[in-house]
Amino acid sequence: MTDQPYEGSYDAYDPYQQQPYQGYQGHQGYQGYQGYDDPQGAQAPQYEQYQQYTQQWQGQTWEAAQPQGHAGAAVDHGYEAPGGPVGTTTQGDEEPDEDSDYGPATLAGDSRLTDAQRAREEGRSPIIEPGMQPAGLTALLGLLVSGAAAVGSYALLVPLVALQAVTAAGWFRLNGMWPARQGIALAFLGALAADVALLVAGRENAPAAILGTLGVWVLLSLVLQLRSHADPDERMYGLMATVASAALSIVAAGYLAAEPDAVTVGAAAVAVAVLARALPLPTPASIVVSLLAAAGAGIAVGGMTGFGAKGALLGAGAAACALIGHRVASYDYPSRFVHFTAGVALPLTAAAPVVFVLGRALA
Template identity: 55%
Template structure:
C-alpha cells in the first residue's frame, strides 16, 4: 500500500523496487484476510453474543474492543501508521457514543449518536488545523480520521441494539461469525461467498426456532451479508498482515452495526 501520513504519524518506508515490486503489483490487489483473522472475528462475535444475552453492560467490553480494533485497522488500511492522534480521537468518539447510548432512553439513541458524530467531526477538523503536511496529506488524513470516527461511533449502535433485543444482536453476531469462517475456507470466491451468505442465513434459520422467531431470518442474513462487505473492504489494495489482523477482524462485525439496530427496532 502507498504510505501516507496523518497527524502524529511517521511515514512508512517505501515499498521495494525493481522486479520484486513489479511482481507484487502484478498480482490482484484483493487479498482476503484468511482463516486466522476469521477465527478472531468469530471469537469477538461470540463474546458480543454472550454479553448481549445479559444486557448492555455485559456487552460493553466486546463493543469497546471492537471499536479499538476498528479505529486502528482503518488507519492502517489507508496506509497511515502509527497515526496515534487520529486513532485516539476516533476511539474516543466510540467511547463517547457508548456513554451516550447508556445514558439516554431507547427512543433517543439515534439523536445521541448523531450528536456525538457532530461533535467529533468538529474535533477532527480542529485536529487537521495542526497538520503541517501537504494539501494531499491533509485531505488523506481528514478522510481517514472522519471515516474511522464514523465507524467507531456507528459500532456503538450494537450496544443500542442490545437494549432493544439482546437476542437480535446474538443472532446477527452469529451470522457474522458463520459467514466469516465459511468465507475463509479454501476455494474460489465465487463458491465461498454464496456459501458464506448461506451460513449466515442458516444461523437465522436455526435461531428462528427459538424465542426470537421469524425476524431471526433477516438478522442472520444481514449479519452474513455485512460480514462479506467488511471482508471485501479489508481485502483491498494489497493489505498487509497487520491490516488483516485489525481491519480484517473488526470490519465484518462493525459493518453489521448499522443494519442490526434498525432491523431490531423494526422487527422486534
Template identity: 65%
Template sequence: MTNQPYGGGYGYGGHGSHGAQEPHAPYQQPRSQPQAWPGQGYDNAYDPYADQQHTQQWQGQTWETQMQPPVAAAAPVTPDPVQVSEPAPGSGQVPEPAPVAAGEPEPEYGPATLAGNARITDAQRARAEGRSPIIEPGMQPALLTAVLGLLLAGGAALGTYALLVPLVVLQGVTAAGWFRLNGMWPARQGIALGFLGALAADAAMLVSDRSPGVILGTLGVWVLLSLVLQLRSHADPDERMYGLMATVVAAALAIAAGGYLAADADAVVVGAVAVAAAMVVRALPVGTAASAVLAVAAGVGAGYAVGGMASEGALVGAGAAVCALIGHRVAGYDYPSRFVHFTAGVALPLAAAGPVVYTLGRVLG
C-alpha cells in the same frame, strides 16, 4: 589597454614599464615579483596592489563575520565508477548501466518486471501485471471475528454492561485497523481520536437510555473536531485531506459499531452469531463467488436458528452476513499486511453489521 583601476597611474606597472620604480620613489625593500598568469598581462604581475584590486576589504564587523563559521575548501570529489544512479520509485525509468572496473565481476540483475522498475509496491506490481490487489484475510482472522461475535452475543444476553466490554474492544480494533489499512501508521492521534469518539457515543447512549440519536450527534461533533485538528496541521494540503478522511471514517466506523449497544438484545444475539458463522464459511478454501453465497446462506441459517425459528431472525441474519462480507472485502483490498488482517480483517465485518442489526431489529420488532 588594461582594465585595472590602478594600471600605470602610480608608477607600479603599465604597458612596457616592466615594474621599474620612479626616481622620486622612496627606497623599498626588494621583494620577489609574482609570476604572471597566461592572459593576465604584466599589469597584475608587477603590481603589489593587484591582490587588493579583486578582494574587497571590509573595515568593520558585520553580522556575517560574527555568525558565519569559516568555510573550508571542499576537497575534489572523485566519481565512483561503480555507483549507479537509480531513478525515483514509480518513475518508470530504467537505471543506467554503470561502467565496471577492470577485474571486477559483472553485476547481477533481478528478473524482469512488466512495470520496468523493481522498486514498486506489491499492489502496484499486481495492477501492472493484471492481477488482483486483494488478499483475503484467511481463516485465522475469521476465527477471531467469530470469537468476538460470540462474545458480543453472550454479553447482550447477559446485560448492557456485559455487552459493553467486547464492544469497546471491537471499537478500538476498528479504529486502529482502518488507519493501518490506509497505510497510515502509527497515526496515534487519529486512532485515539476515533476511539474516543466511540467511547463518547457509548457513554451518551448509557446516559440517555440507549437512545440511537446520540450516535449521529456524537458523529457530527467528531467530524468537526477532526476538521479543526487537521487545519492546525503543518503537513501538505494533500496529506492533510488524506488524514482528514481517514480520521473521519475511522471515527464513523467505531461510532457506528455502537449500534449493538442501541439495538435490542435479541437482535444483537442473532446478528453477532450470523456474522460469526458467515465469516468462518467465507474463509473456506473454495471459490470467491461460491464462498460468498455459502456465507450468506450460513448467516441466514444461523439467524433463523438463534432467532427462534422465525423469519425475522433469518432476515436479520441475512442483513448482518451481507454487511460482514462488505467489511471483509474492504479489509482485503490493496495487498494489506498481516497486521491489517488481524485488525481490520477481524473488526470491519462486525463493525459494518452494527447499524443493520439495530435497524432490522427495530423494524422487525
C-alpha cells in the same frame, strides 16, 4: 575513441616544447606555452593531432564507479514508509519484511510503485483475503458480542469497546497511515463518547445519541486538522481517514443501541458467515455458502430468542454487510497487521447498522 589505450609516448606529439611564455610574471611557478593565444595559427593542427592521441585512453574514473555505491545505499535506506516521507522509517513496527508497501528508491528518477500498482500492471489481483486465523478471531469476538448482549448492556460494553479499538486502529493501517496515534485515539474517544451517550439517553434516543456524537467528532477532527502544519494534501488525507475511522468506531455502538435479541442473532450470524467465507472455495461459491450459513444460524439462534424464522432475514442481512467489511479489509495488498485488525473488526462493525435497523423492524 577505441577501447585500446595508447601505449606510445606523448612527447613526440607535444607541440608546446618551445620557449616559455614570458608575458606573465606574477607567479614564478607558472610557465605558459607559445602558441596558446593563437589557436588558429600554425600550432592548431598539431594541437588537434595531440588531442586525437590523448583521447584514445580510457579507464574507470571515480565518477563512473560512484553511482554503484550510491545505488547500494539507496537499496539499503531508500524505502518510503506508508503515509510518510521518503527515507523515513518507524521504529517498533513489528510487521514482517514482506509487508513493506514500497520498493527501493532508484537513481534514475523512476517513480515508486506499490505492490498493488505493480500487480495491476502485471495483470494480477491486488486482493488478499485475511484467511482463517483472522476469521477465527472475528468469530470469537462475534460470539462474545452475541453472548454478552443476552446478559445485559454493561456486559456488552466489554467486547464492544474491544471491537471499537481494533476498528479505529485497523482503519488507519488499512489506509497506509501508521503510526497514527493521535487519529486512533481521537476515533476511539469518539466511540467511547457514543457508548456513554447511549447508556445515558437509552435505546429510544439512540439515533440522536449516535448522530450527535458523530457530528461533534467530525467538527473536532476539522479543527485539529486545521491546526496541522502538514501539506494541504496530507491534511486532507489525514482528515478523511480520521473522520472515517471515527464514524466506523461510533457506528459500532449500534450494537449497544439495538435490541438485545437482535444483537444475539446478528453477531452469531456474522461469526458463522466469516468462518464460511474463509473456507477454500471459489469466491462466488464462498459468498453463497456464507449467506446460507448465516441465514441458518439466524434461524437457529432466533428460535432461542423469540425471533424465530425472521432470524434468517436478520442473519442474512448482517452477513451481507459483514462480507462487505471483509472485502474492504482485503483490498490493495493488505499486510498481516491489517488482516489482524481491520480484517477482524470490519465485518462486525459493518453489520452493526443492519442489526440495529432490522432488529427494530422485525422485533
